[in-house]
Amino acid sequence: MYLFNELPTATLKSDHGFEPTAQWADDLRLSSVRFNSGGSGSFISSNGLVLTNHHVASDTLHKLSTPERNLIDDGYLATNQTEELKAPDLELNQLVTIENVTDRVNQAVDSGADAKDAAKQRRAVMATIEKESLEKTGLRSDVVTLFGGAQYHLYCYKKYTDVRLVWAPETAAAFFGGDADNFEYPRYNLDATIMRVYEDGKPAQLKNFLRWSSKPLTGGELVFVSGNPGRTQRIFTTAALKYLRDDRIPYVLDFLRRKEILMQQFGLNGTEETRRARDELFGIQNSRKAYTGMLAGLQNPQTMLAKQASETELLAKVKGNSKLSELAGAWDEIAKVQKAKSEMLKQTVSLRSQLYGIAMELVLLAAENQKDNVDRLREYTDAGRDSLLQELTSTAPVYRDLEQVKLADELARLIELRGAEDELVGKVMAGKGPRDRAAELLAGSKLDLVPERQKLIDGGMDAINSSDDTLIGLAKILQEEYRRIREVNEQLQERERQAYAKITRAVNAVEGAGGYPDATFTLRLAFGVVKGYEEDGKTISPTTNFAGAYDHASSHKGQKDFDLPKSWMDAKSEVNLDAQINFVCTADIIGGNSGSPVVNRDGELVGLIFDGNIQSLTSDYLYTDNQARAVSVSGVGIIEALKSIYHANELAAQVGK
Amino acid sequence: MYLFNELPTATLKSDHGFEPTAQWADDLRLSSVRFNSGGSGSFISSNGLVLTNHHVASDTLHKLSTPERNLIDDGYLATNQTEELKAPDLELNQLVTIENVTDRVNQAVDSGADAKDAAKQRRAVMATIEKESLEKTGLRSDVVTLFGGAQYHLYCYKKYTDVRLVWAPETAAAFFGGDADNFEYPRYNLDATIMRVYEDGKPAQLKNFLRWSSKPLTGGELVFVSGNPGRTQRIFTTAALKYLRDDRIPYVLDFLRRKEILMQQFGLNGTEETRRARDELFGIQNSRKAYTGMLAGLQNPQTMLAKQASETELLAKVKGNSKLSELAGAWDEIAKVQKAKSEMLKQTVSLRSQLYGIAMELVLLAAENQKDNVDRLREYTDAGRDSLLQELTSTAPVYRDLEQVKLADELARLIELRGAEDELVGKVMAGKGPRDRAAELLAGSKLDLVPERQKLIDGGMDAINSSDDTLIGLAKILQEEYRRIREVNEQLQERERQAYAKITRAVNAVEGAGGYPDATFTLRLAFGVVKGYEEDGKTISPTTNFAGAYDHASSHKGQKDFDLPKSWMDAKSEVNLDAQINFVCTADIIGGNSGSPVVNRDGELVGLIFDGNIQSLTSDYLYTDNQARAVSVSGVGIIEALKSIYHANELAAQVGK
Structure with missing residues (x-):
């Protein structure tokens, strides 16, 4: 999980005889995108196509679905650009520059400051750096904490917020084998979806995108993964x-x-x-x-x-x-x-309900807006503002029946966590049981209507103060305690940052520098080889093919989640059954890497990360390549499916070009 | 939930104009049976037929099933007595006598004793009373703690341990609507199963059994429930x-x-x-x-x-x-x-695995056998011995793959509860992770073989000491801590008993005696009327019919658990669609009452309790008849299904005769 500004060139040369050029690395970085909904992807054509996992896109597929148009079950194919469906709240980030700002951050923190002041000072300098950068470059600017607090780098991203759905397979193909097969291998999943980024209402013209390899992979081949691992805890x-x-x-x-x-x-x-x-x-x-x-x-x-x-x-x-x-x-x-x-x-007052989440954000937004930029909570600073507003004004559907069930359960959970006798809980429940109180709160809220939210955004503190929306009222009740808890937790994080910065110094001094920081949902490069493994005395082959998919379905007949979709059954005679569909490699990945492109020495796309095997689940805190493997969809398998199963020849022709 | 020796005759007379005779009550009591696996039932023919719920019988159905003979999915009908399938470990109890032994129990407990000694003395006198009774009557004899400890009654039961399966419907009919409809109403469930008790290898000849009413129920009708509510906490x-x-x-x-x-x-x-x-x-x-x-x-x-x-x-x-x-x-x-x-x-060391449970019982049995009867743990006294041995030598199948998953999870849970650093946990885990340790423990145990268990039962302490069975070894490691925890909990129970005895005295003094004790999984009589209720502004009718079942299936087409079985669909034209299938009444029931007969003033069976509605779930600690209802299968509905759907005319002809 190496930083793109600190690539392991020596190791790559000594162990694999490969020397990546600066151009190779820049092309790969600029062809990689981050899905801010939580995942990775890549540009795969000059006219804006983006490849990611079906399970990364599923948030968008879900938000674009209706009872009549079930994109999750049935998949989707836009036969022309007018049919491409705009995602209600997706933001894609392309990493343009990285700058080390460690000294500036540390200088802004008084050496004698306690955790509370240090956290505040650090937050303030980060907000200032980000704001300056945003104003100067127009790019999304994030200061990223690395090595648990030993380094701070400024990441600048080009943002794409007009993202449209082009093609998605049925969940039965993308998540074939369901929960049972999740984190297992061998696999036969087409966990892929293609979107397109637009600028000014037209497909974006991209300079950087990945060419595709047309060759199937073989064991021992060196491959690279460029993506955004979410979090590891190896330090x-x-x-x-x-x-x-x-x-x-x-x-x-x-x-x-x-x-x-x-x-x-x-x-x-x-x-x-x-x-x-x-x-x-x-x-x-x-x-x-x-x-x-x-x-x-x-x-x-x-x-x-x-x-x-x-x-x-x-x-x-x-x-x-x-x-x-x-x-x-x-x-x-x-x-x-x-x-x-x-x-x-x-100690939490978080209530995981879509509408309550919006209510609390609106309440906090009004209050934070009254402060100087440097004093605000992280996500309310000027640099983060646009992303927050996109989220708050999303047209994603709100299902009141689901909200009722979720909010009632969250109220019940709040009672369990803080105790029924807690004073704040008493105020929240207002003398009612969880189900009745949730119903009352939802009946009195209009936050599912975007114009209502917009009014509260525009109206600021006055609008919040005078609002009689019940969920806004609930957020006002909980705001103070939310802030108190967050403050305590941020101080604990500051103490951890300072301690891990020392530990990093100690490790570097004893074991030498180099290596990579724990994952932070920012762009990293991993590498590895295509390689099978031993499990319970059996040798697992590194690649699978379409024939295996059909076999897997028939050997699990009658089991939920093991039926291939009709499109696959209908197309069976047309499919090249020998075509590769999935493969494993030893690259070091973790959640957030989903959707990452896998490329070969030539920088050509050969695969699409979608999972790790069960042995990789300890990678969060401990990486070995003994049995742990990253699982990918083959690039050639995606093309095969597009052509033979989904009859998407026009789309397939754009890919890699 | 009245005691059969303290029936609410005055209330019944004043509120319902009904005076049950001693004969009426005795007949009902002797026609009622307790399923020791956890449920109730009734004798319904002179030749040993027993009616209970499918979900009470399902434990037996499961144990009698194999991959080839899936009684749970497919149901069963014995077309003659040789086809009746013997349950591997079922014990049915018929309550023969009740005697108040409160004074004798209390006199055996020193008034100045602390909780530890008092618990010991009380356990001792109960064991003695039970043993004397068993020797005198040959009946299973249990001293039951009532009113939280204010009274002790001796219950003597005739036991039936040769119980055979006669008829069970498919789960799709018995549990129609599945988890979604569970605790809901209106319902359309045939949650019924018929078994037969045998004595000396022949169908038992019964003097007491319930005649069946052939009339459908109508609103307002007074009905009685005779069954074994498991536990309430209203005191x-x-x-x-x-x-x-x-x-x-x-x-x-x-x-x-x-x-x-x-x-x-x-x-x-x-x-x-x-x-x-x-x-x-x-x-x-x-x-x-x-x-x-x-x-x-x-x-x-x-x-x-x-x-x-x-x-x-x-x-x-x-x-x-x-x-x-x-x-x-x-x-x-x-x-x-x-x-x-x-x-x-x-603080628990219980590991919920079938084989580990057997191991711990074998280890405790050997140790308890070396003590005097009065000093033993409750279930190891002479009076309880037969029931324990029946359980230990049950031929019910053990599935090692399922045991592996359960034991691994229980070991993981033990680590979570006691902490990974706990010394005892260290001994249990023997340096391995939960999955590996579970595999090792199961590989080294033969306790799935009944003869192995029998050897350890017969061999006593020597056999246990010299056993190299890994699960016996684990039970030996945990035995001491198990006993310590149990001892502490029993002392807490003794303190509660003494306190609740005082509270009962206070309540009786202030509010007058009468009423009923909290449920104790012993026979009680409840009564109520057939009656609908209001819910969310709608009036729910008290009865449903077969037409409703077919409608319910078609209005939930495509939903799991809402498909009626093939037998029902095939028979639709033969079924009397107007026949009653389920009904609700205001009788006060709770878990354990499942399978209880519902009878009318004439003592005729009119229904079979199988559920409570969602509003009744608070009955554990608070009973009201505002909305809370008991849900039953109609007696006439069972006969209709036996004849028209299951073509079990011969069986139907025996019922009630």
Whole structure:
């Protein structure tokens, strides 16, 4: 997960005899895009085509669907540009420049400041740098915290906010095998979707895009992944991993299982309800399975013993070196912060409902607007404003029946977390049970109407103060406590940043610099080779083909999620059954990399990352290439499907050109 | 939920003009049976037929099923007695006598004893009473704790342990509407199964059994329910309800949701896996939905305010009365015990795996056998021995793949509850992660073989000590801690018993005696009237018919769990569509009542309890007949289905005769 401004050229040369040129790296970077909804993608034609995963696009597919037009179940193909469907709130980012601003950030923080002041000073200088950059370049400008706080880089992005759907397969093909096959391998999934970026109402003309390789991959081939891994925690100390194992992940899993059952139950009410809940349910199930795997790894005593042993060795070296010994306290500090985080875990007033989320953002927006830019909460600064407003005015549908169920459950959960006798809970519930109170709150809110939101955005503090919208009222009740909790958590983060900056210094001093920072949902380059693995005494081949897909369906006959869609069954005789469909490689990826292009030495697209195998689920805190593999859709498989199954020859002809 | 030895004759006479004779009550009692697997039933013919719910029988249906013979999906009809399938471990109890032994129990407990000694003394005298009774009568003899500890009654049962399956419908008919319709109304479910009790290898000749009414029910009709409600908590103080609301139920729900997902995931592996997990999954889902409703009621501030108000009023009267004031401390004592219970909640070493459960019972059995009868844990006394051995030597199938998944999850859960650093957890895990350790434990155990269990039963302590079975080894590691936790919990229960005995005295003194004790999974009589109710402004009719079932299926076309089975679709033209299928009444029931006969004034069977509506879910701690309703299958509906759908005319001809 290397930074594009610090590529591992020496390793690539010594281990693989490959020397990427600056041009090679720039082309790849500028052909890569980030989906701000959470995922990666790439430009794949001069006329604006973007490739990503179906499961990255599914948020948009869901928002564009109606009871009559079920894009999730049925897929979509625009036969001409007028049929391309505009996403209601998608923002794509192309990384244009990276600048190291570590010194400027650190100089703005007083060395004697306590965590509260330090966090404030750091937030302020970051807001200033971002605002200056935005004004100067017109680009989206984000200061990114790297190495847990040892470095700060300014990332400038060109934004695309007019993004349209061109082609999506049926979920039965994209998520073939369903939850059962998720994180498994061999796989046979067409987890791909194609969109197009527009500028000024026309397809964007792109200088940088990926050419496609027409050759299937073979074992041993060197490949690269350019994408935005969301988060890793490999710098974490033993104490931090124990916090994950003992507190954080069990808590998150209880939450996810609760929401999984809730969404399932809602779906039982009918086919339309199933459709409405589906996208969220998929996301929850995906997280639940990922966290279950992470926890299993942490619960293996060998994991912690290995981590403890290397930490003990490192600490001994640090303590034994007079130049480093002042850094030794950082491990204790991390341990202390974990304890505090554990105590904060249940202190939350977040209510995960779409409309309540909007209400709280509107209330915070009005209040933050009255402050200087540098004093604002991170997402309300001038540099972030446009993205926030796009989200707040999204025309994505709001389903009141689903909101009712979600809000009632969140109120029940608030009672459980803070206690029924809590004063704030009393104010929130207003003497009613969760179901009745949720119904009352929703009946009194018009926030599903975008013009109502716009009025509150434009009207500022006066409009918020005089609003009789019930959800705005609820957000006003909770605002103060929300801010208090956020403040405490930000101070804990600041203490972690300072401690991990010291640990990074210690590691670099003892083990040498180089390497890469933990993932931060920013663009990174990973590399690896196409390679099978051993599992339970069996050798798993690195590639699969279309014949395997049809076999997999027939050997799971009668099982939900293992039926290929009608388009596939109808086209079986036309499909080249030997064509590659999926493959695995050893590249180091994590959630957020979904949709990343996989390219060969020539920078040609050969695949599309869509998953990791079950052995990769511990990659969050521990990477090995023993069994862990990244799973991709083959580039040649996508073309084969476009031509033979979806009869999208015109689209296929644009790809890579 | 009246005791059969303390029937509410005055109320029945004054409110309904009905005076049950002793004969009427005796006949009903002796026609009622308890399913020890958790449910109720009734004798319905002179030749041993027993009626219960499909969902009560499903445990047996599951144990009798194989990949080739799926009784759960396909149902069953024995066309003659040789085809009747013997249940592997079912015990049915017919309540023969009840004797009040309160004085004897209380006299055996020293008034100055602390909770530990008092619990021990009480357990000892109960074991002695039961043993004496068993030796004298040959009947299963249980001392039952009533009114939270204010009374003790000796219940003597005739046991039937040769129970065979005669007829079961398909789950699609029995559980029509699935989890979505569970606890809802209107309903159209044939949740019924017929078994037959045998004695000496022949159908038992019964003197007492229920005749069947051939008339459909109409609104306002008085009906009676004779069954075994499992547990209510209506005596609970406010502090005890808060413990449920804040600690116990959220904890249980997290557990249930976890297990629900686990069983679902296992089922995703294939149709056979789905079959193996199904019975357990159904039970978990049923509990999850019930507890969710209970919690929602407790989280309604009005529930607690009402309870608090009546408690405050009662306490004022108790404190103001010099004869009662000494009882006032009982409420504080209950509050203190709740705090201790809350601290004990996560202290568990139970591992919910079928084979581990057997291992722990074998280990405890050997140890308890070496003690005097009066000193043993409750279920290991002489009086309980036969039931325990029947369970331990059950030929019910053990599925090792399912055991692997369950045991691995339970080990993971043990780590979460006690912490990975806990010394005992370290011994249990033996340096491995949950999945690997579960695999190792199962590979080294032969407890799925009944002869292996029998050897350990017969071999006693020596056999246990020398056993190298890995699960026996695990049980030996956990035995001491299991006993410690159980001891602490039993002392807390003793303190509650003593406090609730005082509260019962206070209530009786202030409000007058009479009424009924909280449910204890023993035979009770409830009564009510057939009656619809208002919901969201709509009037719900008290009865449904077969036409409604077919309509319900077609209006939910395409939804899982709403397809009627083929037998129903094929027979549609033969079925009397006007025949009653389900009805609701105001009788006070709770889990455990499932399978209870509903009879009319003439003692004729008119229905079969199978559910409560969603408004009844708070009945655990609060009963009202405003909207809460018991839901039953109509007796006439069962006969109609037997004749017109299942072509079981021979069986139908035996019913009620």
